[in-house]
Structure formats: structure tokens, C-alpha cells
Amino acid sequence: MAIEVKNITFSYPGSLATAVENVSMTIEKGERVAIIGQNGAGKSTTVKLMNNIYKPSKGTILVDGIDTKERTTAQIAPHVGYVFQNPNDQIFNDDVVKEIEYVLRYRKLPEEEIRKRREEAIDVTGIRPYVEMHPFDIPLPIRKFLTIAVVVAVSPDYVILDEPTAGQDLWGCAQLKTVMDYLQQKGKAVLTISHDMEYVAENFDRVIVMAHKNVIADGEKRDILYRMDTLREAHVKPPLSAQIAQAVGIRDKILNLKELSAAIL
Amino acid sequence: MTDQEFIESFRHYQKKNNWWCDFHPVAKLVFCLSFGFLSLIVFKWQVGLAVFLLAGLIAIRTPARKTYFITLGVMFVAGCLFTVAVRLYVHMGDPGPVAFYLFGKAVPVAAVISCLDLIFMIEGFLGIFMTFFLTTEMRDLCCCLEQVGMSPSATFMILSTFSGIASIKEKLNCVRESQRARGIETEGSLVVKVKSILPVLFPVIISSMTGVEDRTLAMDARAFSAKGKHTALRRAAPAKPVEKMVAALAVILCIAGSIAGRMYL
Amino acid sequence: MTGKKKKKKMDNMTKLLIPLAVAINMLAYNVLYSTTMVILGDSIGTILVGAICGPVPGAVVGVLSNLVNVIKNPVMIVMLPLNVAFGVVSGYLSKRKIFIRLWKTILCTPLYGFIGGWLSGSIIFLAMGGDFWGNMASVFVGIPLFHAGVPKYFAMAIGQLLFDCIDKAACLVLVYLIIKSLPDRFLIKLPYGRYVTSKQYDESEIEF
């Protein structure tokens, strides 16, 4: 039960340059993986190929053994959920509940199942106080949790979050953490693309570094985030606490403030 | 073109060193409109043919000749043939001198002439308009119309219409992508497509309309609503006397031609 | 207090909505016509802006949509008055709070059908030198009626009217659904927004 990406190459229709060149990786069910790298390194493209929005020009992708080339995007969606960066591209109902239930009704699930999943999704994403409001009246960062609720209601095995912390405040990040814990507890795999190093260090175990259209590092976060040359090649800075630890000459690999303060005491 | 040349180009009038392209846009518009309406009002194949030849003559001596003839060809096949077929079918078996037989039915000469009238009216009208639209930049036309007194916001509306059409197509693909990623099928049989109209069309319309708020703020921040005198970077040459004379001549010819055509032909 | 600034401020918002409505016309035409072959949907933007911004902006959307069509097919310039009529009629209907109820919206389909069907049929009839014009309406309905003895003009016009009513009914329903989906905070910024929002808010009991 995994997403296997077997050295895929892909270029967008209409552009000669390749967006991604022989990228390979495997995401097991229940894993928490973060892909980091500069814009244009091919992060979004790789993730969109996994979700079968695009089909690779070369190489294959297997989602739980199904080759994405033989399926349409909508058929892969129940397995791989994707939360886009801009919630406005998806929302079209004028009511929160109808928005969450639309896909469930589209797939003709029993009424009882729809109600249970909808309630669970609303509670997990913390949008209960905004349920009566018109989706476009809800402030943008909180509207993003509505699209997360839609994916949680579908409960695919793999959930992809594209820049989830962009524009989020303290409440937003805390709410995101509860969603991540809920998905972890349900045994779902969570894959994210993010520039927020603190968020990556806090919530993810495995880190994949991408640069100039292919994967240049893939491994346990503590080891990867301390490989200075790889991060420099990918134009990415480690979390602030790691930068401080290095500048001060602390040897052991520190990733968050708690560890840093323990090392200083 | 180096930056210096590019900046220098704004210091004097835009030149495309082709006599028809540099013809004053407003005069050119009046010229084409008058001949177009001449062929429409008279609706006789002789006049239509004359306008068509005139348009062809002009088009050959401009850089846009290739696209001109291709568009004409496409328009001829798509537009005229279907209409002519319908018209012939209707007039089959009418009394009057017979031009030729089709499927055993007599096709009167009058029907053929009325088809010819139709064909050359459309071709003449289309030809003269094509010589205008293929050789004039919409922004130059608007710039000259502003000289004649059109308000700058009208220019804004016309120009952003054309760029709006391109950007809304991009938004449509983006929304289709995100809806497919949610599990809503958009390709496939006709029924599937009809079912996907709402989930695809609505997010595009609603998010682009609510997006107008941000664009209004951006335009407001650039003193868009400032009343005073508007200057322009891209200056267009004022109309030369000879161009004004040609335009006036065309209008007189059109009125005279229409009256004469109606009476004698 | 903000009364005197109301008039000018809206113009900016309306000035940006008009080009967007023309783009919506084109988009709806591509999406709807390619799938349903009957519903054109190229007047959704005109009706929508007419309903939420007033007759004049609606008319301007009609003119610009026609301008864009003319570049592709110049004969369409004769249809200019009809597009303008769609915008203006939507403005007046919106003032009578038509677009708040779905059944009221559907009830005025014949009015739009008349403009888009009968009038457009007769204009084409004149422009095409008193004869049939090759489109679906005249082929399936116009010609059989003509053969059944109905005079050419009426056959043509009735054919256009029937087809256009189908198209306009779909457009009106879509416009109604769009207006219902648009948030109220957005609508009240528009000149005719208050005619279209059903919920009423009184400003007295705001907690300061």
C-alpha cells in the first residue's frame, strides 16, 4: 500500500523544457513526508503527477498498485486527496455543509455515512463557528480549512497539502496540527510542500529535497536538515533554531526551540 | 532589442514601417466600416465582389497577408457553404429559368444569384474588416480614439476585455484541475460533461468576480480614478490631412454607393 | 456620511466588472455550446451585469461582447442592438426585484426569447436579403413551417424564438444561481446590489 514513483519525466503541454526529470520516490501509507526546495525545483509538478492531474511523459506512478496512466484523475481522487493553495478555485456552493457534502453525494454514499463524515470533518478542521457563513465571507486563511475539511470528509489514504501554513496565524497552525494528528491516528499518509521550515521540522519525519527538477536528497529529517551543501544547492535554509545552534557551535543536531534551550542550559 | 533601444522607442511615435499598418487607426476604421456597410446595405454580388477585391489588394501589401487569406478561407467554408446549402434547399423547385439540376430538382437562376449575393456580401464585409483588425494594434486604436475624446476608462475596459478573455481561460483550466482532484469527472461521455458544467463554471465565475474587489483596490492605488489630464507613454501620431481626406472620401462613396446600388441594381 | 462618495466609488468596481462579464460570456459560450449544442450561454455575463450593476453597465457589456464577436464574424455587427437590449432589460427587471425569486426569473424567459429570437430573426432576415440563414433554428423549425405554408418571415422568426427561449431559460437560471452564490458583502458594493440581496440587515444593533 504505497505511492511508487518510478523515474518519471514530465514537461507541461506547450512548453519544451521539462518540469521534472527522472524523479523516483515511494510514499508508504501512514508516513509523514515533506518536500522542500526552491520554487521551480519541480515540487508542485511531482505532487500533481502523484495525484494524476497530469500523466508523466516517461516513467510510471503506481497508487496502491494502480498505474495512474490507466485511470482518470477523478478515479484516483478517492485514494489521493489534494488541498490546493488557493481555496477560491474549488468552492462553488453558497453553503459550507453543501460544499463538504457535494463530493460525497457525487459518489452516492449512504446518507448516514455522509452525515457522519461531514460532522467529523467540520470538528477536526475547527470551522464549526463558521458553518452558517457564506464561504466567500469567511476570511481566506480559515476558508482554506474548508477545503481541508472537504478532503478529510473524502478520507483518502494519502493527503497532499500544498503550502498549508501560508498566511496562517497561531490559531491556524495549531488547527493544522490537530488535523495532522487526526490523519496520523487514522493511518493516513500526509505529504506536504512547504517553505515553512519550523512547520516541517515540527510535524514531519521524512524530508525530500528537490532542486533543478530532480530529487537531490531523501531521508530522515534530522539527518537531511543538517546537510549544509544539499540545502545550499536547493536554496533552502534550515529552521531558525538549527541556524542558531550552528552559529553558536552546538554539535548535536537541534531542530526546535525546546532542544535548543535544553542544549544551552 | 536592448533595454536602451526599448526605452528610446517611447520617445517618438510607434512605427511599423508599413504604409497600411501606420495608417491612422481611426481613419482606417472609418474607411473599413464604410466599405463594409456599403457591401451589407447593397447586398449585391457585384458590390460585394468589388469590396472583396479592394480588401484583397490592400491585404497583399501588408505583412499580415498569410493570416488574412487563411482566415478568409476558414470563414468561407464554415460560414457560407452551410448557409448556401440551406438557401439552395429552400429554393429547390421554384419557378423561373433553371440554372442546373440538383438531385433531380430544378434550381432556378434567381436562387443561384441570391446565393452569390450572400457569399460576396459576407466575403467583402469580412475581408475589409480583416484588413483592419489584422494590421492595427487594439491599444493604438484606443489611444487614437482617446485623442478624439474617448474617456480613458473606456480604453481600460476595451483592453482589459481582451486580456480578461485569455486569463479566464487559464482560470478555467486551473479550476478543472482542482475539481478533478476532488473526484469530479470532467471528461468523458456527454452526460458526464453536462453534469460537470456547474462545478467547473461556477468557481471560475464567482472567484473571478470576487477577485474584482482586489483588482479595484490595486487600480485605485494607482490613482485610476484621477480625473485630470491623462498622458500616455505610447504616443500615437495625430491624423495626417491626407488620411482624414481618405476617410471622408470613403464615407461619401459608401453613402452614394448605397443609394445608387439600391436604386439601379 | 458616505453618501456623496457612493456614486463615484461604484464606477471603479463596475468598470472592472464589465470586461470580466465579457470574458464570462466567451467562457460560458465555450463551455456550454461545446457540451449541449443548444444552449449558447453567451449572454450570461450581459444579463448578470445588467442585474447587479444596472442597465447602462449591462448595455456596455453587450456592446463589448458584440465587438469581440465582430472581430471573428463581422456580420454579427447587426446584432449589436440586441445585446444592448439584454443588458438594459436585465437592469429594469432587477429593479423590480425579479432576480430574487427563481420562478419570477423563469417567468421572464419569453421576454428575453422575444428579443433574442424574434427580433434577431427579423434583423437577420433583413440583413440576409429576405431569406433563410444557415443555423440550427431555421433548419429544424423554420423550413418545415415554410413548407407547411407559413410565410417565410414568420417561419424563420418562430424557429428562432423557440430555440432562443431554451437558451435564455438556461441562461436566466444560471444567472439566478450565480447571484445566489455571490456573497452579500460583494453585492452591496454594486449599484443594483441592494435589489438583488434578499436578506435584510438593519444597522442599528451592531455591538461596538
Added chain:
Amino acid sequence: MGVCIEFQDVSYAYPLTKKAAVRHLNCRLETGKCYGVIGPNAGGKTTFCNLMRGLCPNFYGGILKGTVLIHGKNLLEWEDEELSVQIGYVFQDPFAQVSGIKETVFEEIGMGLENLGVEAEEMIARIVEIAKMVHVDTLLQKNPLALSGGQCQRVAFASILALDSDIIVIDEPTSQLDPEAGSDVFEIIDMLKKQGKTVIIAEHKVDLLAEYCDEIIAIAGGSIVAKGPVKEVLSDPVLPENGVRIPQAVSLARELWQAGKPFREIPVTMQEAIGLIKERREGRADGN
């Protein structure tokens, strides 16, 4: 150092809402200073910026109580055009700030000047100067619609700075950009500060604000919870209590303080934290 913007007991409610977005704001902003506005979403941060820019009563409607003074003149007496020249406004979505009617970045930057009727020669000079300042001088011939997020935001900055307004209000400029483009934006802000302009930035990235701003205004629940110099406000315990994000250097200091070994003084930026830690480690190294 005169006061350029002043809020006197300002409360504002958006139309069709039950609760006021901001209540009883009182603050004075001095010219030439760089203010960072922080706080939770829907806490009143954006409303604060909109009020200054005059959008709240004029564009959004709604009810405004109290008075907002810009250069001593009441906000409602300002004409819209004058206000947009007095106060520049850059906001979150880079792609919404492209006019779409200009085919090159050069003309895009000049759009504001064209609206104001500035002569062509002066326009060209000013555009070239601004483009160099904002590092978009290599993109002058590119089509604005084909730019990346970071480039778009810089072009948006350029088109506003071309109007040479002395107050700039910036609402979350970097939330849709990657860190590199974000630091480019903050370099521009640094340049504005050097030119003596008043800059007001609403932003979530508190660590960057700590480095670049002179004063911080923390807004939560519709009222100002703290206002003052950077060091004072960011180390104020009232911030975490109201859900306002604080720089990591400050939370490190709080961790140490709770563990009973506080720093000599509370660091606000990363550099200060490094300095203090080094100081402590040398102290311990030669201590035992």
C-alpha cells in the same frame, strides 16, 4: 518628526456584520518610522490598514466612529485620488495587482503616472530609476502576466513607488511568496526606510519584522494590545496571551526564563540571540 496618521477612539464595523471589526483604537504614527503590525487573522490587522488607506469608509462602506487624521486632515475630507497619491498601498495577492492592459513591465510601472498626467519625459526617467531600485530593471520588456509571484510583487511595489507617496501601507506582502522573494520584498522596505518614508507593514513573519521595523503594533480581538519600540513590545507577555505570534528568539528566552536561567536581556532578532548564547557559553567555558 511630525505625526502623519492619528487614530482618535476609532471603531469600525463592516457592512452586514453584527460585531465591530475594530473597537476604540487610539494611536499616533510618526513620519519616517517603519511600523510592523502583527496579530491573529480576523483580529483587525487588515481593517487597521484599510482604515489608514481610507478604504474602510469609502470603499467598503460600513460604519466608522471616531476620527482618523491623515496629515492632520480628517480622512473623510480627502478626495479619493489625493488619498491614493498620499498613501501607497500594496497587498497580498501579487497577480491581482497587475493591470492586465499593459504589455510590458515598463508601461505597467508607468500606469500610475499616466493616470496622474505626468509628462512623458519625466515618466520615463522616474520609471527607470524606480525599476533599478526594485531590481526589476532586467524585466522591463517582459509581459507582466508571464511573471512569477515574486517578480509580480516587485513590479506592484515599483508601480506604487513611482507615485512617490511618502506613506506606504503594505498588507501581508510575503504570504504567497517563497522565502527568497520574501527577503527581496523586505530589502525594498529597508530601502524605503532609508529614504525616510513612513512604512506600515501587516505581516505574519514576525522574525523578519523584528529585524526591519522600528516600532511594532500588536492588534488582537479588534483592539491594540501593545504598541511601542520593537524590543519592548515583542518581549511583552501580553502578546502570547492574545494569540499573537512572537519571534523565535523571544520564545527561546521565555523557555530559558521558565527553566530558571534567563538571559541578561530578552533578544528579539536571531543575531541578538546568537550573541547572548555565545556570551553565556564563553562565560561557562572559562567559569568551570
